[in-house]
Amino acid sequence: MIRFRLPRILFPALILIAGLVHSTLGWAQDSSKTVVTTPQVRAELLAFAPQGVPVGLGEAAAARQPVWVGLQLAHKPEWHTYWKNSGDSGLPTTLEWTLPPGVIAGDIAWPIPKKIPIGSLANYGYEGTVLLPVPLTITPDFKPPLTGNTLDIKLKASWLVCRKECIPEEGEFALQIPLKGSTALNGAAFEAAFKAQPRPALTTQGILPDSVVRIDGNLLRFSVQGLPVELRGKTLDVFPETPEVIETAATPKQAWNGAEWTASIPLAPQRLNSPSLMPVVLASNGQGWRAELKVVGEWPKVAAGPGVSSAPDTALKANAAATAAAPAGGSTSLMLVLLGALLGGLILNLMPCVFPVLAIKVVGFARHADDRRAHRLSGLAYTAGVILSFTALGALLLALRAAGESLGWGFQLQSPGVVAALAALFTLIGLNLAGLFEFGSFLPSSVASLQARHPVLDAFLTGVLAVAVASPCTAPFMGASLGLAVSLPAAQALAVFAITGLGLALPYLAASLVPAVARALPRPGAWMQTFRRLMAFPMFATVVWLVWVLGQQTGIDGAGALLALLVSGAFVVWTLTLNGRARLVFATLSIAGFALLTLGIGQNIVKFADSTPVSGSAERWQPWATGKVDSLLAAGQPVFVDFTAAWCVTCQYNKKTTLANAAVLADFDAKKVHLLRADWTRRDPAITAALSALGRNGVPVYVLYQKGRAPVVLSEILGVDELRSALAAL
Amino acid sequence: MQRRSFLSAAAAAAILMQGHAMAAPAVVGQSAPGFTLTDTAGKPVRLADFKGKTVVLEWNNPGCPFVRKHYQGNMQSLQKEAAAQGVVWLAINSTETASGDYLSPAQLARWMQDKQAVPTATLMDEDGVVGKAYGARVTPHMYIVNAQGVLVYAGGIDSIPSSRVDDIPKATPYIRQALGEIKAGKPLSVSTSQAYGCSVKYKS
Numbered sequence: 001m002i003r004f005r006l007p008r009i010l011f012p013a014l015i016l017i018a019g020l021v022h023s024t025l026g027w028a029q030d031s032s033k034t035v036v037t038t039p040q041v042r043a044e045l046l047a048f049a050p051q052g053v054p055v056g057l058g059e060a061a062a063a064r065q066p067v068w069v070g071l072q073l074a075h076k077p078e079w080h081t082y083w084k085n086s087g088d089s090g091l092p093t094t095l096e097w098t099l100p101p102g103v104i105a106g107d108i109a110w111p112i113p114k115k116i117p118i119g120s121l122a123n124y125g126y127e128g129t130v131l132l133p134v135p136l137t138i139t140p141d142f143k144p145p146l147t148g149n150t151l152d153i154k155l156k157a158s159w160l161v162c163r164k165e166c167i168p169e170e171g172e173f174a175l176q177i178p179l180k181g182s183t184a185l186n187g188a189a190f191e192a193a194f195k196a197q198p199r200p201a202l203t204t205q206g207i208l209p210d211s212v213v214r215i216d217g218n219l220l221r222f223s224v225q226g227l228p229v230e231l232r233g234k235t236l237d238v239f240p241e242t243p244e245v246i247e248t249a250a251t252p253k254q255a256w257n258g259a260e261w262t263a264s265i266p267l268a269p270q271r272l273n274s275p276s277l278m279p280v281v282l283a284s285n286g287q288g289w290r291a292e293l294k295v296v297g298e299w300p301k302v303a304a305g306p307g308v309s310s311a312p313d314t315a316l317k318a319n320a321a322a323t324a325a326a327p328a329g330g331s332t333s334l335m336l337v338l339l340g341a342l343l344g345g346l347i348l349n350l351m352p353c354v355f356p357v358l359a360i361k362v363v364g365f366a367r368h369a370d371d372r373r374a375h376r377l378s379g380l381a382y383t384a385g386v387i388l389s390f391t392a393l394g395a396l397l398l399a400l401r402a403a404g405e406s407l408g409w410g411f412q413l414q415s416p417g418v419v420a421a422l423a424a425l426f427t428l429i430g431l432n433l434a435g436l437f438e439f440g441s442f443l444p445s446s447v448a449s450l451q452a453r454h455p456v457l458d459a460f461l462t463g464v465l466a467v468a469v470a471s472p473c474t475a476p477f478m479g480a481s482l483g484l485a486v487s488l489p490a491a492q493a494l495a496v497f498a499i500t501g502l503g504l505a506l507p508y509l510a511a512s513l514v515p516a517v518a519r520a521l522p523r524p525g526a527w528m529q530t531f532r533r534l535m536a537f538p539m540f541a542t543v544v545w546l547v548w549v550l551g552q553q554t555g556i557d558g559a560g561a562l563l564a565l566l567v568s569g570a571f572v573v574w575t576l577t578l579n580g581r582a583r584l585v586f587a588t589l590s591i592a593g594f595a596l597l598t599l600g601i602g603q604n605i606v607k608f609a610d611s612t613p614v615s616g617s618a619e620r621w622q623p624w625a626t627g628k629v630d631s632l633l634a635a636g637q638p639v640f641v642d643f644t645a646a647w648c649v650t651c652q653y654n655k656k657t658t659l660a661n662a663a664v665l666a667d668f669d670a671k672k673v674h675l676l677r678a679d680w681t682r683r684d685p686a687i688t689a690a691l692s693a694l695g696r697n698g699v700p701v702y703v704l705y706q707k708g709r710a711p712v713v714l715s716e717i718l719g720v721d722e723l724r725s726a727l728a729a730l
Numbered sequence: 731m732q733r734r735s736f737l738s739a740a741a742a743a744a745i746l747m748q749g750h751a752m753a754a755p756a757v758v759g760q761s762a763p764g765f766t767l768t769d770t771a772g773k774p775v776r777l778a779d780f781k782g783k784t785v786v787l788e789w790n791n792p793g794c795p796f797v798r799k800h801y802q803g804n805m806q807s808l809q810k811e812a813a814a815q816g817v818v819w820l821a822i823n824s825t826e827t828a829s830g831d832y833l834s835p836a837q838l839a840r841w842m843q844d845k846q847a848v849p850t851a852t853l854m855d856e857d858g859v860v861g862k863a864y865g866a867r868v869t870p871h872m873y874i875v876n877a878q879g880v881l882v883y884a885g886g887i888d889s890i891p892s893s894r895v896d897d898i899p900k901a902t903p904y905i906r907q908a909l910g911e912i913k914a915g916k917p918l919s920v921s922t923s924q925a926y927g928c929s930v931k932y933k934s
Contacts (some may be wrong), residue, residue, distance in 0.1 A: 089868040091891055119934040122865055160893065165831060166928040168893030170797050244924060269755045270865050270884050272922050301759075380832040721781070726877055728782030 009238040036171030040161045041081070042074040045173035046131065048190040049183040053151050054138050062138050067177070068190055070133035071095060071157050073126065078163045080125040081218045083113035085241055087123035087248040091160040091168075093132060093361075096155035102142030105137040111196035112240055112281060112288040115248075118164070122249040124239055127413040131186075150176035163642055198288030199283045202226030209260075215267075215297035222263040224282065224291045231284055232256050238263060239281040244272035261611065273297035334492060341496045343604070345503020346370070372515055378459035379512025385463020387501035393467060394497030414645075414683045416553045418607045420562050422468065423546040426564050430539030433532050436570070437577040450703050466504065552646030552665060552681050555609055561604040620668070624678035626686045632674045633707045638730050639674045641690060646681040650699040654718040661720050667727040673704075706730055731854050748915055755789040755865035758872070763863040767822065767853040770839035775851045777875070780818045784912055786905065787873040787885075788849065789861065789930060790821040792841045793831030794869040795893050796927035801845045804898050805870070805887075806903055809848045815913055819849040824861030826933035832856075858932040868927035876912060883908045883921050891926030 006705055036043045047069045054065035071093070073081055082090040097105040112133065114123040138151075147153070155173040159167055177183050201211065203226055214221040222238070238252050247266045261282070278293045321537035413419055431437060543566070551559035572594050575586035622628075622639055632639045642659065644651040658664060668675060678687045680699050694701055694713060702714040704726050756763050762785075766776045777785065788805070791797055797805075812819045821842070825832045833841060835854055842852050855861055864873055865884070874883035888901035908918050 089927060091893070091926060119932040120862065121929050121932070123929070158892070158894075162928065164829060164931060165793055166795060269757060270922065272885070272924055291913065681784075699779045721879060725781045 033172075033174040036173065038161075038167075038169050040076050040079045040163075040167060041159070041169065043157065043169075043171050043173075044072045044074075044161070045155050045157075045175050046072050046186040046189060047153070047175055047177045047183050048186055049131075049177055050187065052181055052183070053177060053179045055142065055144055055179055056140060058140070059137075065135040065138075067138060067151075068133050069097075069136060069175070069177075069279065070131045070190065070193065071155065071173075072131040072186075073159065074129040075161065078127075078159050078164075080114075080116055080123070080127045081130075081159045081161050083126070083239065084108070084110050084126040085124055085239070085243040086160075087115075087120075087125075087243075088121035090123050090125065090162060090166070093157065093159040094136060095132070097134070098156075098157040098394075099136070100142060100145070100152060102139045103151065104139065106137065108132045108134055109193070109197055111193050112198060112283045112286065115237060115239070118409075120249055123162075124248070129474060131189045131191060136360050144179055148176070149179045151179060152176050154189060163593075168546055174698045176398050192323045196286060196288070198283070198290040201282075201289045201291040202228075211293045211294040212296050213280075215295065215299060216264070218267050218300065218541055219264045220267060222252075222261070222265070222280070222293065224261045224280070224293065225259060226291070227259070227261055227282065227289055229259075230260070231289075232259070232728045234284045236261065236263075237283040238265065239283065240407040241279040241281065242273050242275050244268055244270075245275065245278065294453075337496060338499045341377060341499040342503040342506075345500040346506060348500075348504045349451075349507055352694050368563070374424065374455060376513040377510045377583050381456040381459035382463045382466075382512075383502070383505035383509045385460035386467055386505040387463075389464040389467040390501030390504070391494055398493060414553075414681065416550055416558065419546050419553070420565075420605045423543050423562060423566060424549070424569060425465075426539050426543045426546065427570060430536045430543065431573060434536035435529075435533060437573055463505065467501065549646045549681070550605065554605060557604040558607065561601040564601060565597055565605070567597045568597050586648060618664070621675045621677045624676040624687070624690075626690070628676060629705055633705055636707060637674045638671060638707075639676060639705040641667065641676045641678055641701075641703045641705070643678045643680060643687065643699045643703075645679065645699045648680075648699050654700060654702075658718045658720050658723055663728075664720055664723055667724055671727055673727065673730070704730075724728055733827075739842075755863055756881050756884065758881050758884050760881060761879055761930055762873070762875040763860075764879075765860045765863065767855055767860060769851040769853050770835040770842070771923070772835065773851075775820070775853055778879075782877050782878055783816060783818050784877055784909070785818040785820060785875040786812055786909070787822045787864065787875065789866045789869045789871040790823045790852070791825050791831050791869040791928065791931065792833060792838070793825070793829075793931075794928035797869045799886055799893050799895055800870060800898070801847065802895050806845065806847050808887075808903075809817065811906065812909060813848060813850070815909060817909060821847070821849040821852045822860060822866075823853070823854050824855040824858045824866060825931040826858065827856050828933070829840050829931035831931050856933065858930070861930050861932065866925075869930060870927055871925040874905070874908055874912070882912070883919055884925070885920075885923030886925045890924065891924060 014357075034045045047067070049065070049067040051065040054062040057065070058416055073093070075081065082092050084092045086092050093108075095105075095108060099105060111126070113126060116123045116125050117129070136151075142151075144150075152174045155175075156170070157173065158168065158170040160168050182311050201224060203211075209223075211224045211226065212222075214223070234255055235254060237252075240246055250266050252263040252265045254261065256262070258657070265454045278295055279290060280293055281288050281290050283289075289694060307723050387605060479510075546558050547562055550562055572590045573585070575583065575585075578586055579689070621642070626642075629639050629641065640726050642651075642655070644655065646652070667673075678684075678690065680687045680691075691697060691699070691701060694703060694711070700716050702716075702718055702723075704712040704714065714722055714726060755870050762777065764777050766774050769775050786808075792801070809819050823833070823838055838852060838854070842849070853860075864871075866873075869886050872883070872885060873881060876882045883904070885904060887905055888898065890901035890904045892896040902920075904920050904923050907920065911918050
């Protein structure tokens with residue numbers, strides 16, 4: 001920033017002398033070239049060299065003889081031109097000088113601007129008359145022309161002058177400044193411009209705190225020190241020199257804290273600049289101060305997200321590439337897969353299938369709220385249980401695949417027997433939590449005491465249980481990761497499964513190791529009973545889901561049989577809690593009834609229904625079959641395939657929302673898309689093969705096929721917008 | 731009944747995980763605000779109609795010298811290039827009816843025709859609702875919405891903020907560059923820039 005260095009006291013005298021010189025000697029410049037008049041503006045090139053032009057002087061001596069030039073813009077009423085930061089629109093005035101060798105023009109010493117609001121926008125600029133002064137440096141290289149005694153100056157200026165409408169204007173100017181004698185006719189104009197220069201705010205390193213601007217969400221909080229005492233309590237105008245940072249039209253909320261001036265101003269929604277230093281001009285009553293504010297904090301991201309969203313088939317390519325690359329042994333890609341597995345495991349904690357198991361853990365946690373060692377032990381045991389069973393399940397899957405079985409992740413839920421067993425287990429846990437029985441009351445006392453004496457074993461088994469029910473939920477988040485895992489060498493694949501388990505166990509493990517978590521829980525008491533009963537309901541909800549899955553696999557008879565057996569089994573459990581003769585009689589009867597029921601209808605549970613259970617099948621969906629996609633494509637029809645399973649919650653959610661969306665269905669019809677549903681609720685080697693061709697090993701998978709194009713794999717949580725844009729691209 | 735309630739609980743969990751965030755006004759990298767405006771012929775045009783295509787939004791006002799600077803050929807050739815790439819081009823005029831710059835739909839259509847402009851549609855936004863939703867401050871303020879409906883560019887038409895036609899060949903043509911990069915499937919090298927020009931003459 002350029003400041004005027006001439007002692008102020010000299011001005012009146014100089015101006016007086018200049019006036020005398022002018023009136024008596026006349027003016028040496030060609031006035032026809034110094035003024036450009038348009039209907040909006042009168043622009044004039046002015047000079048100010050009260051002590052003449054320093055020719056052949058050294059730097060220090062030359063500095064004592066300042067030479068200023070400047071463009072004076074006199075606006076017609078309502079019209080304005082712009083400051084160096086023009087605000088929301090407009091352009092700063094630009095000056096291009098043509099000067100003799102050895103003469104150097106400095107930057108414009110911008111006087112304090114005005115904020116000019118225009119509706120919801122605002123500009124920084126000048127109305128009335130303004131002079132934009134520029135200092136000239138006369139170096140010793142400057143050689144006066146042989147023919148004259150003048151410094152010849154040419155200027156090409158362009159300014160944008162606006163009222164509501166804007167007019168870009170230009171002017172060419174020329175001026176000759178006498179080398180000898182004073183040029184001070186326009187001293188008053190220059191003095192006014194110098195007075196309107198912002199002065200630097202006081203900075204005293206180490207004594208005054210730094211002036212800073214803090215980024216606080218979408219606000220900038222200014223804190224400026226070193227302003228003069230007379231400003232205190234006054235409302236200041238704020239002019240940031242950096243364009244496109246703050247919302248120009250906003251009114252700053254400002255306050256004074258003693259010597260510190262503070263203000264908060266919202267960031268521009270489409271902020272362009274993220275400076276580390278923000279020079280700001282603060283003004284009041286025609287006087288201004290300039291402070292350079294250090295920026296504290298992180299600028300919020302401006303252009304978050306993808307610059308260009310990738311083509312929709314990128315997911316497929318990425319999958320294929322990962323599958324191709326990883327077996328070659330790229331350690332980076334394995335690390336990425338492992339990281340993905342860890343994240344996937346963590347996310348599993350939020351899934352509806354895992355939630356009930358987590359609820360059991362929370363109850364257990366509260367029970368031992370004051371025993372830190374027990375917490376640590378049970379946390380470790382739970383983790384071990386999760387990791388080991390995840391690995392064991394993975395190993396089983398790999399072994400079965402190696403033996404020629406076509407299986408995918410979640411395969412255990414494709415077996416009705418497993419589903420029924422899980423339903424029974426969850427009923428039992430639910431009844432226990434609801435308070436129908438305590439384990440100790442009917443188990444042989446040795447087993448009951450085993451459980452009590454071995455909370456570690458208990459925790460371990462909870463971990464196993466968590467994995468058993470969590471596995472079907474893994475597919476949506478880890479489709480690519482687990483799909484890749486089964487194609488990796490066995491050791492690496494098992495590592496992926498183990499890491500997934502670690503992710504699942506991690507939150508509970510961390511909670512058990514940090515004493516603060518246990519302390520944060522309420523003290524054991526009556527609330528625990530209430531909480532326990534509450535947790536019974538997620539268990540029963542899980543049972544409902546499992547019964548529904550079984551219904552998809554074995555039909556209404558299977559589901560009915562399972563429900564009957566669950567009720568009968570619950571009755572058996574209750575009779576065992578009775579005492580004395582009643583226990584003997586009722587228990588005998590109930591067990592006999594249960595056995596009869598099992599013999600009579602039990603086979604319905606494991607017998608697959610005859611009809612193809614394409615769940616919720618409307619006419620528009622047809623069952624998928626090998627080769628069907630190809631034959632439809634050959635006929636020129638686009639094909640959409642929904643790889644789904646009844647036990648896959650995400651699949652069901654997508655089916656009820658996006659795939660039932662009226663706009664989506666209309667788009668399907670408009671594009672004559674053939675809809676196929678591949679139901680993987682039960683084992684189906686053909687579907688498993690089709691999934692692995694897509695680089696996947698679980699459901700859901702949504703694929704859009706079109707003749708002559710790579711199939712487009714859509715995301716697992718299928719969005720209406722995503723699907724519609726994919727359809728629009730057909 | 732029970733089945734449905736379980737599914738809706740699951741649905742709620744799934745919705746939580748999607749985590750859509752909509753913020754106004756438009757921010758680069760987020761979903762572009764949808765809109766319906768009438769074109770100069772009175773026909774409604776919806777942004778959503780062009781899902782799956784790249785859409786250029788141009789804030790237009792023939793009364794603005796910066797707009798006229800680019801309508802001496804530059805804007806038209808950009809519009810032609812866009813059309814050849816299957817890119818939709820919407821010229822939007824947010825000038826309020828009370829402004830001296832206001833042109834009726836017929837006048838605006840005539841001006842565009844005289845200039846041999848070839849946008850996909852020229853749209854009237856006299857209330858300024860769409861302009862404000864996009865945070866359009868100047869004419870010409872330029873935006874690009876990608877095929878997925880995400881705002882990928884906001885800013886100037888090129889890199890030299892001036893009203894001189896001579897500067898156009900010297901400037902980096904941000905819009906042409908961005909369309910080329912989108913076509914090539916590359917990330918945009920410039921996704922925001924200084925928009926320069928006249929203030930949009932919004933209804934106050």
